Amino acid sequence: MACLPVPYPDELLYSVIARYGVHSGITSPKQLLDDVFQNRKIIASVAFQGHLSQISIHYQGNADLTPCKLLQAHTLFPLYSSFVHPDITEHAKHELLSDCRHSAEVQLGKAASKVKSPYYLRYCPLCVGAQVKQYGEAFWARRWQLPGLSVCAEHGMYLIGSPVLISEVHRHQFIALSPHVLLHSSPRLTTKKVAMLAAYAQQLLNLPEQRIHSLQWSCFYYQLAKQLGFVRRKRVEHNLIANLVLGYWGAHTLASFSLSISKVDENNWLRCLFRKHRKSFSYLQHLIVWQACYEQQLDLAEILFEVSQLPQSHYDDVPAHIEPVIVDQVRRTEWQHVVAKFGVKGARNQGFAGLYIWLYRHDKQWLMQFNQDSVRPSIVKINKVDWPCRDKKYVKQLISLINEVETQLDSDRHTVTWLVTHASIPLSQIKHLEKLPLCKLFFEKYCESIEEYQCRRIALACIDSLKKYEQLKAWRIERIAGLSKERTRPIVSQLLGYAVKYEAS
Ligand SMILES: [Zn+2]
Incomplete structure (x- = not known):
């Protein structure tokens, strides 16, 4: 019996077997398969290593390393198990645990997913440094091999692709993370949001599986849209959801996950997610939406548990879930x-x-x-005030006023205030003159300057004098007009001079 090393936390089973090969000095892939499985046809799988019962036998009844626990803690199975139909999950699990050829990649939707799995095994150089320091050797961690996400949550860095190709060619080979597969490239920092997403994905890897039916997912998303206020007359407002998700992530980041959202496409993945679920979705599609909606308040365990408790009926019939009232x-x-x-x-x-x-x-x-x-x-402000309409109404009142007073020479100076009050317009409206362009134009044309007003008074005084057959004397006209030499503007004095001279001649 091969003495398989105990897996490190978050280590892929693929890596455990590869390390066994290194520790035992086995260089032939076939010999390694013989030692561990007694079967040279076993396929090495990064995501879902099968034949778990057989692997578990090497641990001789260690309660922490039962087939189920190996599946849960050392493969990518938890990334898929809660998002596909429970019967399919059960079937895939059965195949992986037993000693038979499995089709988990196809059944769990990995192969056909929009979100592509990496072609090369990846690593984080900072994590590798920490592994060597803590354990004396490096190993392939699960969290580095997530479909669509190439980020280390611990360090917020982009992962580096190793030269180890995950392909059919090497299907019987387990390749360890040894110094010769490490490339010398410096890691780049990712954004805070993407690092947070990677951290959520890592959490998901460590959560127990929930049996969730597709109708329960449909129901959950309908309720989520409702909670966001994006349901009108029972219809989900998909564009508002797209705005929310696009606004949070930005088109560029979504494209980097191969999850672009085209608003004109009636069948874009986001719309499908919020419709009745006809197929399953990738963990990444779920997480992207949840993070955009809940951000730091996202609690994966709570969501998965809650969805698993929803009734398996059409979402229209589901009564809203009543939470206890908390005043925060x-x-x-x-x-x-x-x-x-x-x-x-x-x-x-x-x-x-x-x-x-x-x-x-x-x-x-x-x-x-x-x-x-x-x-x-x-709403009141927007609906009640129709400024263009108000502008027209006021300017009509002003025009009829000016038509009336133009020939009345004895009125007070025509200032904005005088015109507004005499046209029965509320004085408060003057504050909004920028919204009343017609009125503004009217005031520019008809408001009197001091000179214009003084001229009008001189004219009025002249008319008054002439009516009384009095001689036009400058002092008399000034007195009648209420003007003094000091207050009279130069142009007005000139006019007065003309008037007196005209009458005298
Ligand atoms: Zn790292």
Whole structure:
């Protein structure tokens, strides 16, 4: 019996067998297969190493290394098991545990997935350094081989592709992570959001499997859309969901996961995810949406458990899940703050969807009341005031006023205030002159300057004098017009001079 090394935490079984080869000095792949499986036709699999019962025998009843535990902790099985039909999961599991040829890659959807698995085994040089320091040797970790994600969650670095090709050619070979497969390239830092996503994926690897039916997934996503306020008359508003997910990740990052979202495509993967589930989706599609919706408040274990508890019926018939009411003043204040800044709809697209969902679930009555109160004034403001219409109405009133007073020379100076009050327009409206372009033009044309007003008074005084057959004297006209030499503007004095001279001649 081969003395297989005990797997390190998060080590792939593929790596354990490869290490056994190194430790035993076995250089022939066939001899390695003979030693471990007594069968030269066994296929080496990075994601789903099969024949687990046989491997487990080498551990001689170690309770931590039963076939099921090996599957759960040392293969990529947990990345798939909760997202495909329970019967399929069960079947794939049975094949992997027993001593038979398995088709897990096809059954669990890995082979046909939109999210592609890596072609080469990958590693994080910083993790490798830590492994060597802690264990004295390096090994292939599971978390480096996730489909679609090429990031180390521990270090927030992009992974480096090793020269070890995962292909049919090497299907009977287990290749260890030894110094000669390490490349000398310096790792690059990834973004905070992508590092967080990698951390969530790592969490998922360590969660127990939940049996979830596709109807339960359909139901969960319908409720999620509802909690986000993206369901109108029972219809999911897919564009708003796309805005949320695209806004959070950006098109470039989604493309890097091979998960672009085309809003014009009626059957883009995001729309399908929020429709009735006809096929299963990759762990990465689920995580991308959850992180965009819940951000830091995402609790994978809670979601998986909750979905597994949903009834397996059509989602329209499902009563909303009632959560206990929790009053969290800090969350309430935070929501008030972000709504003041972005508005209710905007806040959900600015990374606060998670907060919204939390409040929706635990403090719905307060949330709905607060949101309603926050939305109402702006609706009133937008709907009630039709400025162009108001502008036309006011300018008509002003024109009829000016037609009336143009020939009345004895009115007060025609200032904006005088015109507005005499045209029966509320004085407060003058503050919004930039929204009333016609009125503004009117005031520019008809408001009197001091000179114009003084001229009008001189004319009026002249008419008055002439009516009384009085001689036009400068002093008399000035007195009647209420003007003094000091206050009279130069152009007005000139006019007065002409008037007096004209009358005298
Ligand atoms: Zn690392």
